[in-house]
Amino acid sequence: DIQMTQSPSSLSASVRDTVTITCQASQDISNYLNWYQQKPGKAPKLLIYDASKLETGVPSRFTGGGFGTHFTLTIYSLQPEDIATYYCQQFGDLPRTFGPGTKVDIK
Amino acid sequence: QVQLQESGPGLVKPSGTLSLTCAVSGVSISSGDWWTWVRQSPGRGLEWIGEIYHTGRTNYNPSLKRRVTVSVDRSKNQFSLNLNSVTAADTAVYFCARDPANTGRFDFWGQGVLVTVSS
Numbered sequence: 001d002i003q004m005t006q007s008p009s010s011l012s013a014s015v016r017d018t019v020t021i022t023c024q025a026s027q028d029i030s031n032y033l034n035w036y037q038q039k040p041g042k043a044p045k046l047l048i049y050d051a052s053k054l055e056t057g058v059p060s061r062f063t064g065g066g067f068g069t070h071f072t073l074t075i076y077s078l079q080p081e082d083i084a085t086y087y088c089q090q091f092g093d094l095p096r097t098f099g100p101g102t103k104v105d106i107k
Numbered sequence: 108q109v110q111l112q113e114s115g116p117g118l119v120k121p122s123g124t125l126s127l128t129c130a131v132s133g134v135s136i137s138s139g140d141w142w143t144w145v146r147q148s149p150g151r152g153l154e155w156i157g158e159i160y161h162t163g164r165t166n167y168n169p170s171l172k173r174r175v176t177v178s179v180d181r182s183k184n185q186f187s188l189n190l191n192s193v194t195a196a197d198t199a200v201y202f203c204a205r206d207p208a209n210t211g212r213f214d215f216w217g218q219g220v221l222v223t224v225s226s
Contacts, residue, residue, distance in 0.1 A: 034212045043202055043216035044153070055214070087153060091211025095168040098153035
């Protein structure tokens, strides 16, 4: 299986800060990487697909980047509604695997 | 609008079989999409269980393959999950989701159902 790691595991930032989350794959997955946002008690919500493409309806302050084994999710101008846990997920191979998550809260 | 809704028992006895159904609305299950089960627990995080195409073709997580079956009922526009020989480690929130056209992403999800394995 392709192992996914994320850092940091949690972070606290102020409103309007820029926040960056990193995701690393255990092998080259090209751009086969998605990002999700999950709020407590809810299903994950797709934010970014194919490493850098913004899902319809997602605010443009969310940006994805990276290729190969190293990927980033950046939230520009953090908003209170962005409090959530963020997960990366690879689809370079089966089984699909997810990162352990990064919990984001507001200072 | 695509909607998915899980249903099934919230409590299963150890060594029993966990059975869940995902009702799909807003799109035909016979479209070019794949239909997926994912579970989430504090210990395992988000774990992909398996997927099915409307023809019945399936892919499973090797870690669960011996115990899992995913099936589709095109007449009811729904798909199902069976997981047998369950233990406490199978206690989790189970989600169904759509993978549009086998793109590898999950764009629509059910709200999730908590299944507890306990006697």
